[in-house]
Amino acid sequence: MLGCVIHGAGDLRVEELPDPEPGPGQALVALRYGGVCGSDLHYWRHGGVGDFRLREPMVLGHEAVGTVLAHGPDASGPAPGTDVAVHPATPCGACPECADGRANVCRDTRYLGSAARFPHVQGAFAGRVAVPAGQLRALPAGLGLRRAVLAEPLSVALHALRRAGEPAGRHVLVTGAGPIGCLVVAAAKAAGAARVTVTDLVPEALRYAAVAGADTLVRADDPEDAGWPEEVDVAVEASGVAAGLDTCVRLVRRGGVVVQLGMLPPGHSPFAGNLVVSREIELRGAFRFDAEFDEALELLAARGEFDGLISAVVPVAEAGAAFVLAADRERSCKVLLDFAG
Template identity: 35%
Template sequence: MSPIALPSQHAAVLHGPKDLRIEDRTLWPPSQGQLQVAVKATGLCGSDLHYYLHARNGDFAIRSPLVLGHEAAGVVTAIGPGVRGFYVGQRVAIEAGIMCNACDYCTSARYNLCKSMRFASSAKTFPHLDGTLQDRMNHPAHVVHPLPDGCSYEQASLAEPLSVLIHAARRVGLSPATPSTVLVFGSRLDFAVAQGFAQHAFCLPVDKEKKTTEEALRRAKENVGAALSAFEMPEGFDTVFECTGAEPCIQMSIHAAVTGGKVMLVGMGSRNVTLPLSAAATREVDIHGSFRYANTYPQALSLLASGQLPHIESIITHRFPLEKTAQAFEMLAKGRDAEGRMVIKIMVGPGC
């Protein structure tokens, strides 16, 4: 008998800093419990960019070639043994994390904390798990989600970053049923206001001078005081989302919260930070951490399809085909295209 020739596909594979190659790879059939998905859109993320530029993201350095990408949606092209409830041609979103489904965190609905979690496009675990910047990928069916009617592939790709926000909002108990004031550190200010994502914006001063710890903490309090005055919220905000990861902003976030308020740390940046903890303790400001998400995709996809997030697709500013992934990352790193237009979210896919 002659061997069966397996089809091939293309993948954008990172070998080192800025060493990204479009390669032909064997397209294997899906295994037990897996679906094969033709990837139609992948949104490039800040962590993808860190890997592209440095071949590492924080402590996680690549040890073998890695396919990046984890904000994705596509269409089911094959169904592995044991999978029920899906059909070929079905439009789906891909949740990138694969949890063990057996540990205490998984069984208590906090699978984002699973110590055995493998995350597509992350170098945290080895062997690495390839991401979505490829023509097709095999992925466990239990973390693949059907798309609602009216939800496009590009919209569905936004379910991943939206999930981060949903999870963080749940962590601090934010709910439409309980109105509260919210301050966010880290938006593209003019864009956020113009698109209706924020009511008001304030640009914090840039200070590059080196300071002692005491000087830095004092300046943080002064700077955020100016912002609170501009917002006419001198007592602070009920909930503060810190999305930059920058030490000065983390310091300011504590002073930006109202007495008895909450700070949600979303941004990943400085590993070790000096905090004004006495200001948090004496004012009973609760500091929360948030890592990825759990059980958020159905809500995220429902929101994206509902029309309740007007202008959400405006954050998609540029599109590239898979074979030009390196150019897409270069543009993302610059933050502006050749015409000087701002780059926010880049989509990569066959229709781009």
């Protein structure tokens, strides 16, 4: 079977991998689609994500959907033949964070396709993967595999909004119109946000934000853009650059909430920190997700606008071209790898 293996910065290889056998408590899944995530692009471009650096070859991928083929010993879950989405996290269940109901920041979690620990946790970009059966979710009625692959990034967006508080009736600012930013837009509108303003440097990215339901689009490099709000109730930073965080802090109202969702570059990031003090702004981080995965699947089943964020589906044999396309924000939003066959 074919798999996508990252060996270092700029060194992505499509390789023949051995067929896995499901072990105790595991299920074997035939992958159909895998979504190329910003973190996958970071491993490909830079050899790491934030402070997580590659130390060995690693199968990429944590946005994965497919069909159950078989169960290993003592495994229970969706039956063979069931279409499923794969929850990529296996928290330890024993640390203080897990005990506090915050498994998304578990200090000993295993996350598919992540170099956060060593040996790395191999990812799901392979024709067949063996994963804990408890990580599988049968797709709700009416939800196909193609749209369901958005469940993981949509869960990230839903968790960020949960960290921000109830968006209904509020003006939400999103800095960064990449796939995650666009999904924050769609999730905020679905939750009843009164207005969503999105900023980005790339006009084509802003057009995808409009597809997601944004009310106002702002060119981040144009201080004279008429769309700039005077203030907003909630700001979600989804660009992963310090300028985006600075914008959020400057535009959120006094006593408002800023959620840092994008992973900033390693090291120090300058922003208007004094405003956090003088305006009593609440600055909160948002990392991955937990139970939002099931909520994301239900939301995807209920709403069709998410289809417009899938810009291309590329055969896995052409993964190199898919990564180039996914990195080109003028040509793509969410790019999928197709593992059929």
